[in-house]
Amino acid sequence: MENIRELFQVMTRRFGLLNKNCCSAGGCDISLIQSHILYEIDHQHKPSMQQIADPLGTDITTFSRQVQSLVKMNLVKKTPDPDDRRFSILSLTTEGKFIATTIDQQMNAFLNEVFSHMNEFEKETVIRSIKLLNNAMAKSNVCCGTISG
Amino acid sequence: MENIRELFQVMTRRFGLLNKNCCSAGGCDISLIQSHILYEIDHQHKPSMQQIADPLGTDITTFSRQVQSLVKMNLVKKTPDPDDRRFSILSLTTEGKFIATTIDQQMNAFLNEVFSHMNEFEKETVIRSIKLLNNAMAKSNVCCGTISG
DNA sequence: TTTTAATACTTGCAAAATACAAGTAAAGGG
């Protein structure tokens, strides 16, 4: 049997490069980490700083400064939580939302192009498999504990 | 239909964190990029600098310095190609090979743990799907051109 | 054969990313 890790390594590296390319294409020009931050803010409900920093695996101090630059670029807004003002609630500005959406569309376009090399059955199988995988990883306690989805 | 990118994003982020953890566990303590470099050298036949830098998506100058530190750490060896001395052929030292193998085993152990949350049929389906995906990505010309596997 | 161009890689430098330690500010006990 082949090395399972190898399959994953190839797949995730390709997807990582895809992600990297999509940051600096079509109107947006942000770094990969910044793209990840926008994505994560967009997908969580009224997230705090730590709630975004955790799944990205970056130190909170590094994250704090990254958010500062995104705020300066007018892509992210930081609002103190009225219930507990220690928390900063992160949200996307209109411009930030636009960039996040643009990247998302680009990524999906690329992925659809990839899926165009398969038949419909294969495509369905692959998508179902990734869901299975995500569920299994969520159940696993040995790794990747803090990532939702 | 759900957002395909979202499925990929969750999966690859988890795998990325896994990769990150495995670098600095069980005897080895190297950075994520260094781990990727060791992996890539281990999987290519007499690779040159550029041949490793390309699939990792890092600038050749950054890569050059990373290799320098790996050579200093006695994990990588750099040999001038006798046929064309502009090329440096990269190889793992015994110690480098050991670390690469250790990381590989750890990754596979983690992945097997993940697969333990599925039945045999699901596992087979998932593995087949990832192969399908890798083949489709290899065929795609819009992205990730330089990655072998 | 000399010159020119191309390739593979390396260094200079300046900017960005990173993380530890130490700080501030707010909330919750005791």
Added chain:
DNA sequence: CCCTTTACTTGTATTTTGCAAGTATTAAAA
């Protein structure tokens, strides 16, 4: 009212990064 905890920010020093410009080697052209 103090003391602790939590959420986040700044000080500082190190590391990483990549463009520009360099060296060294090969290939091609004059």
